[in-house]
Amino acid sequence: MKILRFVLFGIIIIAVILGVSGAFIVNRFTQDPLPTHDGTISIAGLNDTVEIIRDEYGVPHIYASNTQDLRFTQGYVQAQDRWWQMEFSRHAGRGTLQELTGKTNSLMGADIFIRTVGWRRAAENDLANLSDEVLAELQSFADGVNAYISSRSAGELAFEYNVLGITGVDIPIEPWVPLDTLVWTKVMADDLSGNQSSERLLSELIDALGEEVVADYWVEFPFGMKPTIIHPQDFPTADDTASQTANSSAGLLGIETQLAGNYDASQGLIFGNGDGIGSNNWVVSGDLTESGMPLLANDPHLGIGMPSI
Secondary structure (H helix, E strand, C coil): CHHHHHHHHHHHHHHHHHHHHHHHHHHHHHHCCCCCCCCCCCCCCCCCCCEEEECCCCCEEEECCCHHHHHHHHHHHHHHHHHHHHHHHHHHHHCCCHHHHCCCHHHHHHHHHHHHHCHHHHHHHHHHCCCHHHHHHHHHHHHHHHHHHCCCCHHHHCHHHHHHHHCCCCCCCCCCCHHHHHHHHHHHHHHCCCCHHHHHHHHHHHHHHCHHHHHHHCCCCCCCCCCCCCCHHHCCCCCCCCCCCCCCHHHHHCCCCCCHHHCCHHHCCCCCCCCCCEEEEEEECHHHCCCCCCEEEEEEECCCCCCCC
């Protein structure tokens, strides 16, 4: 009976040790990457004092006396809040997603396609043609990012490094450079190019028929680029009907393509695909709102992600 008690006592002790150790590891994995939002930090690279105030939603508001400090702090704060997202983003733009995950067949096609299309090469061309002023701002942003990521270990930068480390994936953390920022513009350009087939079709029709003939059948948006103001008399009555038909120009052109890496474009590279990708916003007059103030709403038709774009 005494032996049984000693065994049970030993099991309890081991369970307590494992529980405490597990809690410590989980706490370290999840809490260490959290940034400091309060207090004063001295950072090499700033010319003057900068104030960062976070509102009730955690959104940072940066107050600086010069543009260089503003961009530097923007980079620092963005790395604080979104470093893993930034790491993932630049790998997506480079076509090196498998460096983050190990060799993964499901990502092989995407990496091959991205490298073949050449998002990074296109960004390099943009970089070579930037003005000195813009390049300086991009460099200040990069300096701020690097000031943050160089001050912490991988495990303190993002929870994902800890998880991937368990699986044997070791990711070297490289300094952020202006090219990494520009690459993301190419990723976004691809995400927002869902109408490229329609634009190709329009171009071919104009070449074949001329602008005047095409204009009769491909009517431009009646309000051009000006804001659309809807008055009460503009709303449809019960007898009015409206319909829209979306046609894929791929079928009209009869084009069949095989993308590099056997990539399936219908899946979407980074954000997925869907109807209505784009953006719009609208405002309601204060005469029609309860507060008497204008109401502005923005609707970026972008894919939902975690974290959000």
